[in-house]
Amino acid sequence: MSFEWSVITNNWQFLIYQGLLGFGKFGGGTLRLAIPAIILGFILGTVIGLCRLSSRAWIHYPAVVYVEFFRGVPLVMVVFWFWFLIPQITGQRLPEYAVALSAFVIFEAAYLGEIVRAGIQSVSRGQSEAATATGLNYGQTMFHVILPQAIRNMIPSLVTQFIVLFKDTSLASIIGMVDLTKAAQTVSQREIRPFEMYLSIAVVYWICTYSMSRFSRWLEVRMSPEKAPSKRAALREAARMTMG
Amino acid sequence: MLGRTRRPSMGECMIMPLVGFLGMQYDFQWNVLWTGGHGEWLIQGIWTTLRLSAISWIIACALGILSGALRTVPFAPLRLLATWYVEFFRNVPLLAWLFLWYFGVPQALPRGAQDWLNLHAPEFWSAVAGLSVYHGARFSEVIRAGIQSIPKTLLEASIATGLSVGQAYRLIIIPIALRLIVPPLTNESLNLLKNSSLAMTIGVAELTFMSRQIETYTAKAFEALTAGTVIYLGLCLTIALTMSRVERRFRIPGLIVRAGRAEH
Numbered sequence: 153m154s155f156e157w158s159v160i161t162n163n164w165q166f167l168i169y170q171g172l173l174g175f176g177k178f179g180g181g182t183l184r185l186a187i188p189a190i191i192l193g194f195i196l197g198t199v200i201g202l203c204r205l206s207s208r209a210w211i212h213y214p215a216v217v218y219v220e221f222f223r224g225v226p227l228v229m230v231v232f233w234f235w236f237l238i239p240q241i242t243g244q245r246l247p248e249y250a251v252a253l254s255a256f257v258i259f260e261a262a263y264l265g266e267i268v269r270a271g272i273q274s275v276s277r278g279q280s281e282a283a284t285a286t287g288l289n290y291g292q293t294m295f296h297v298i299l300p301q302a303i304r305n306m307i308p309s310l311v312t313q314f315i316v317l318f319k320d321t322s323l324a325s326i327i328g329m330v331d332l333t334k335a336a337q338t339v340s341q342r343e344i345r346p347f348e349m350y351l352s353i354a355v356v357y358w359i360c361t362y363s364m365s366r367f368s369r370w371l372e373v374r375m376s377p378e379k380a381p382s383k384r385a386a387l388r389e390a391a392r393m394t395m396g
Numbered sequence: 397m398l399g400r401t402r403r404p405s406m407g408e409c410m411i412m413p414l415v416g417f418l419g420m421q422y423d424f425q426w427n428v429l430w431t432g433g434h435g436e437w438l439i440q441g442i443w444t445t446l447r448l449s450a451i452s453w454i455i456a457c458a459l460g461i462l463s464g465a466l467r468t469v470p471f472a473p474l475r476l477l478a479t480w481y482v483e484f485f486r487n488v489p490l491l492a493w494l495f496l497w498y499f500g501v502p503q504a505l506p507r508g509a510q511d512w513l514n515l516h517a518p519e520f521w522s523a524v525a526g527l528s529v530y531h532g533a534r535f536s537e538v539i540r541a542g543i544q545s546i547p548k549t550l551l552e553a554s555i556a557t558g559l560s561v562g563q564a565y566r567l568i569i570i571p572i573a574l575r576l577i578v579p580p581l582t583n584e585s586l587n588l589l590k591n592s593s594l595a596m597t598i599g600v601a602e603l604t605f606m607s608r609q610i611e612t613y614t615a616k617a618f619e620a621l622t623a624g625t626v627i628y629l630g631l632c633l634t635i636a637l638t639m640s641r642v643e644r645r646f647r648i649p650g651l652i653v654r655a656g657r658a659e660h
Contacts, residue, residue, distance in 0.1 A: 155504075224632040226593035228604055229625050236617040240422065315487065322489035326597060333491055340499065347500035354488045354496060361487040 159345040160352045171335030172356060178330035179249050183360075185331060186318045189256040193317065194310075196257055197264025202294070204269050215265070222262035227320055231255045235327050252324035260317050267313055271306035272298060304375050311368030315361045322357075332356060428614040429623050438623060441606030445631075448523055448602055449589045455528035456588065460535025467540060478536070485533035490594055493530050498522035498598040523595035531588045538584050542577035575646065582639040586632050593628075603627060 160167075166176070174181015203215035222230065234255040239245050275298050283293040303310075325334035332353050340349035428434060466478035485493070498519060502510050513521075546569065554564035596605035607624030611617045 220633075221629070224629040224636075225625055226590040226604065226628060228593045228596070229621065229628060232604075232608070233621055233625070236611075236621060319487075319489040322491040323594075325491070333489065333495070336492075337495065345503075346495065347503045350492055350496035350500045354492050357488045357492060358484060362483070365487070 155348060156345060157348055159339070159343050159348050163339045163343075163349075166339065167332065167335050167353065167356070170330060171332035171353070172360075174331075176330070179247060180324070180330040180334070182318075182321050182331040182333075185249065185252055185256070185324055185329070186321045189253055189260065189321065190314050190317055192253075192257045193260040193264055196261035198268050198299075200261055200265030201268030201272065204265060205272060219262045219265055222259050223266075227255075227259055227323055228326065230259045231323055231327060234258075248324065248327050248329035251327060252321070252329050256317065256320065256324075260313070260320075263313055263316075264310070267306055267309045268302070270309070271302035274305045275301045307368060307372050307375065311364060311371075315364050318361060318364065319357065422618060424619065425614075425616055426619050428610065428616045428619055432613075434610050434614070437606045437610060438603070438627070441601065441603035442627060442631075444520075444600065445589070445592055445602040448520065448527070448595060448600065449592045452524050452527035452531065452592070453585060453588055455524065456531040456535050459528060459532025460539055463532065463536040464539040464543070467536070468543075482533045482536050485530055486537065490526065490530050490591055491597060494523060494526040494594055494598050497526045497529075501525075519595070519599045522598060523592070523600045527588060527592060527595070531584070531591070534584055534587070535581070538580045539577060542573055542580070545576055546573055572648075575643075575648065578639070578643060582636065586635060589631060589635070590628065 170176030170178060170181065172182050174184030200215050200218060203211050204219065206212045206215075231252065234251050238251055238254070279297055279301065280293055283297040288296065321331060322333040324331050325337065328334070330338075336349045336353040340346040343349070429438065463478040463481055466474050467482070469475055501522070502513055502518070505513070550572070551561075551564055551569060554568045555561065559567065592602060593604040595602055596608065599605075601609075603624055607620045610623070611620035614620070
């Protein structure tokens with residue numbers, strides 16, 4: 153029952169540069185995997201969400217099956233499927249990074265698609281009717297009228313899901329990608345100091361996810377100031393009242 | 397064997413177009429799933445997955461209710477402790493927690509406790525600890541959100557109609573709260589079931605572990621992974637359908653329950 157915290161300071165550079173940022177010689181890296189996965193997953197998720205809202209059955213039902221399938225399967229299973237399928241299809245072994253990225257994008261798109269769908273449904277029907285009445289087509293209505301409002305409504309659940317995705321990237325270590333978890337595993341096996349190592353990466357993960365959730369709260373207030381009356385808005389209101 | 401045509405199984409019918417389309421060369425042998433004792437492996441895997449999830453679920457619920465309740469008490473240190481528990485455990489990957497519980501925590505225990513632990517399935521109980529503490533924090537959020545969505549005026553209105561506080565809780569508040577909490581709680585419980593697959597990383601012989609083991613022994617990855625995937629899908633869909641029937645059975649007309657579906 154003795155701890156040696158110097159193991160953290162000694163390996164700090166490897167954990168942050170290689171594990172978190174992915175600048176080391178092993179490739180990988182938690183942030184280098186999470187950021188593209190979030191962006192690509194959101195794009196694919198938007199497509200899936202729009203497909204689910206389509207009135208054409210041949211577009212609607214495949215999207216429903218896609219979402220329900222991936223929501224009923226653990227992510228580990230999906231990662232193993234990609235680990236096995238991609239070499240079968242392409243005939244060559246891809247780096248772990250590519251396998252992990254494609255698995256995360258495909259898997260998270262199912263969850264993000266549901267959030268996008270709920271967000272679009274939260275925009276009142278009158279908006280799309282008004283947009284159509286002014287002569288906009290489907291694409292214009294979506295991009296200029298519906299999605300900007302929908303994204304504002306989605307921000308809380310969207311960022312929650314991004315945090316989940318960020319945490320899920322730790323699963324890439326199972327197929328051997330050197331992310332933060334794998335880096336900690338490597339060091340703890342060499343130094344035989346698991347408690348210190350795993351606790352320290354828990355703190356690193358926590359700092360990342362907690363700042364994401366703070367950012368989301370800030371963004372939410374920033375994008376819809378009417379929901380959180382700030383001091384200035386209150387003052388403006390008071391001034392308007394007194395000026396009659 | 398001449399003249400005998402084998403009827404393709406349903407799984408092959410579904411996968412074959414994909415295989416043909418992708419131009420894959422693969423020899424299907426579905427019988428690896430039930431010959432050579434592999435069927436028993438799968439059943440043991442299902443049993444371990446269910447046992448692990450059930451035990452963790454009970455502890456997670458207890459932790460969720462306890463920390464959810466503590467977050468509403470007027471005594472600040474207790475409230476802070478509960479908030480800190482939820483915020484810290486929820487925001488760190490489960491995999492990191494599992495490694496910490498399995499590899500790290502025994503190191504912090506005295507020698508005797510370590511030896512005792514090593515004789516009593518340490519990987520299973522570490523997985524239970526990891527899953528229940530992590531999901532307890534997530535359950536706590538679900539329960540808190542459910543309770544907060546009940547307007548305070550409901551209690552006041554119930555008392556105004558002449559009910560005592562106890563009666564108001566028993567007859568009005570708790571029945572409504574349960575109906576609000578059950579849909580997101582089902583969702584979260586399914587996440588627990590799916591997340592129990594991470595226990596394979598610390599060597600618990602649950603379903604994912606067993607399907608990987610079949611793959612290792614037979615080199616038939618397609619069949620082994622399909623078996624695992626189909627079983628997980630079956631378990632999740634069965635629970636989801638049962639719970640949605642329960643919800644419909646106990647629905648109060650006019651009370652709109654907003655199901656917190658997305659997010660996992």
